[in-house]
Amino acid sequence: MPRQRIISDVKKVDHTIEVTAVNADIKAADAEGRAYSAPALEKGLDILEMLCQAEAPSSMKDIAQQLGRSVGELYRMLAVLIDRRYVAQVGDSYYITTKLFSLSHDNPPTHKLLAEAMPIMQKLSSQLDQACHLTVYGQGRQIVIAKVDTPSGMGFSVRVGSELDVLVSASGRVLLAFQDLETRKFWIEESLVRRPEQADPQIAGVLDFINKRGYESAPSVQVRGLYAVSYPVLDSHDRAIAALTVPYAERIDQARRKSIVDIEGALGEAAALLCARVGGRSPVSEQA
Structure with missing residues (x-):
């Protein structure tokens, strides 16, 4: 299979996962009777709050289980949080940095x-x-x-x-x-x-x-x-x-x-x- 087609298929899968997750978030928000317009932000904040309360570094699987979400929903959020230095990664584990405190x-x-x-x-x-x-x-x-x-x-x-x-x-x-x-x-x-x-x-x-x-x-x-x-x-x-x-x-x-x-x-x-x-x-x- 040509390389370009593989990349295209991966992007389609990623897009499908994101759309499915967003739709699920919106439905959950509607059921709770609250306004909801930033599901990605909610996920990022959920990750930060969870890691702030964790007593030890957590794997991506642990984070997903704690938040009741799939790994596919969270890996991009974690990548951004790491890039912005709110979260640090050592091996397969993630932990909160001191940036929020600062x-x-x-x-x-x-x-x-x-x-x-x-x-x-x-x-x-x-x-x-x-x-x-x-x-x-x-x-x-x-x-x-x-x-x-x-x-x-x-x-x-x-x-x-x-x-x-x-x-x-x-x-x-x-x-x-x-x-x-x-x-x-x-x-x-x-x-x-x-x-x-x-x-x-x-x-x-x-x-x-x-x-x-x-x-x-x-x-x-x-x-x-x-x-x-x-x-x-x-x-x-x-x-x-x-x-x-x-x-x-x-x-x-x-x-x-x-x-x-x-x-x-x-x-x-x-x-x-x-x-x-x-x-x-x-x-x-x-x-x-």
Whole structure:
């Protein structure tokens, strides 16, 4: 068979696979009652989301099985994602790169927040000999976007990029407490979709108390022996764009260790400074 005819036949098969897949996507979208105009984009995003959540590199077969699609539907998407450096390939396995993470930090508001936060956090951590971290809300969870480890090397900290629960953590409740009621309600609903077992009938009262006090300070309900203090970083509309938190781990071998009151005071001052740097008002003046 002539070479040109073979190439032509392959292209026809590829085209048939693509058309069949697109038609299937459109029918599925119609059945779900949603508008749908970019099936290829949906596939690409599905791949990115799946690889972001994967704990290890995945083969193309694994990706197809996870997404309920055929290998033929995905190989071109993966090729483009590799070419654009969102995905890397080693042998037969694929894994997410750091490009999405880098892009999120290049976003002007986040970039400004991080640029102002890091020196303040480093000074705070050095002053207290405790770790601290900065989180933002996203789709029912918190994302750690910055952290400074304990200078002495011994303490509790979380890694950048970690996803934290919202409803049961000091920082998550701070993010919720300093929102308008409609946003607060929506975020709570999103968080419950992710963690339905964390429903709390008293959450509204708890958040109102945090808002009135200006910060949260309470024993951790996730790590035994840990005490969390968290302040909001407010924008010009008095809404929390981030939470600055110290997970206080008491060093019993230190004679001059900081108390929780010391932590609250120093963290409040740091949060007030960061609020001022990003154009917001500090809630410290509202404290009793």
